[in-house]
Amino acid sequence: MSEIARYRLVLATLGFAVAALFVLSLTVGPAAIGFAEGLHALFSGKAAEMTVIMREIRLPRAILGLMIGATLGLSGAVLQGYLRNPLAEPGLLGISASASLGAVVALYSGLSLAFPLALPLSALAGAALAVIVVRAMAGSSGSTLTVILAGVAVSAFSAAMASLALNLSPNPFAALEIVFWMMGSLADRSMQDVALAAPFMLAGWAMLALTGRALDVLTLGDHAAASLGIDLHRTQFLAIAGTAASVGAATAVAGAIGFIGLVVPHLLRPLVGSVPSRLLPASALGGAAILLLADISVRLIAPERDLKLGVLTALVGAPFFLWLVWRARRMAA
């Protein structure tokens, strides 16, 4: 099979998996709704109660699962390609941590009770702040090492501030709410959340997608890439701002969901011949499939206990990542 045919097959398979998991996600939940009935209610709008459940509860959850998963997979692939570091992930730039801090501030100050959009808006502001600091620190040199170091510093500071909020929290319920929110979840999200996050995610995807060709050439290093006509500053801007917009919006509505941005590009890289630009669509689809699968799993494993999505992805993702490391070590030996 030719290289291009194999790549198309990978994308088609992943696309089919995403479509199937999206439909499955619509049909899993505490309300006992049959598969066919549910889908009929969703589209026809005739069965009043069922239609409300499908349109107001399950549909936004499935849409967010798909979009957030795609965001994490895509931004992970872009950052690994841009930083040429297989350990890079969206959290590395400090964007997840600072968006979480923004959300914590909204929860802690009670703003989120005053009006519901305060939490995601505050999280987006946190992500924007992180990107400004990281870009300013990276400076005109555009060195990838300074980007990583600035991201680590922003992450550490945001985590410390979030801990401080917990530490000083006047009542245990606010603290509990903060802790639960930080674990990441798609439960009880509304169409309003979708409407808020989707434009930022789509804009972020567009920016990230434009880096594809530059990422291929960056395989040869900064100097060779620049000599081939790649604008390194533009690439840095697209990678960081695209991640901030899409991951910031994802974190704003769902909290921090780890490991997908790290593991999915790793898993799919060998299937696309390691070509960074080809990894982008594959990783976006793969991220969407994995997050939808994880979100279906939390509903099936412990329907009564509200198992948090971020807990599950880390619980499965971390040992899986260890396995990847072990396999890489064995192949290198």
Place this chain on the structure above:
Amino acid sequence: MSLLDVRDLHVRLGARPVLRGISLNVDAGEFVGLIGPNGAGKTTLMRATLGLVPSRGIVALAGNTGLSARERAKVVAYVPQAREVNWPLTVERVVSLGRMPHLPAFSSPGAQDRDAVARAMRRMGVAAFAGRAVTELSGGEQARVLIARALAQDAPLLLADEPTAGLDPEHQITLMRTFAGIAREGGSVVACLHDLGLAASWCTRLVLMEAGAVVADGPPRDVLTLDRLRSVYHVEAYVREHDHGLVVQPLDLIAPRQ
């Protein structure tokens, strides 16, 4: 025709002046060896020529100043000293990255691009492992793949920073022949070389740099004199004319002055 015209080029890295008023003109058909001790500014001169480091002075490529990065990439190809390939791409794909400046946005390589890639791979003797991952190759094979990548760029001027390092004698000579061939076909090559023997026998012209300035420029036999090898490199050398050209072999450090 002048492919590279550098006039009064100055570069500072931090507070340290690295290039102090370099002027250099390279015509089509020349194979120039850029030689000089470590820290003389050879790599910086290449980077400044490509606009990779900020500089003061004039750099004209094929008669043009102020080219966009993309236009520049069609005129000059560059092989950096550091041999960096980050992902296990196939040899063919790495070489085809050289076609990037010729591809309009959102288009895939056409017949002309595939021809250029195949030609470059044959020329550097890497076509036999076109389908293998470049990270699995030996250092010398990787070096040849990266030079093939620059050849695929089809730019009239090629800048190569220590291209012979890590190659065995057969491939060093093959590379020198390839560069000489490019010059004969009307392109030009500027290569940083530390192997004075290769530089002496293959280059049409040598440019000797020391402490950020050009101290000698001309045919190998005029540049590599015993006196210059002593004053610039601090070595005694064997220098003789041979049927095959000039033979230069550094022998020992010069005796410390009394």
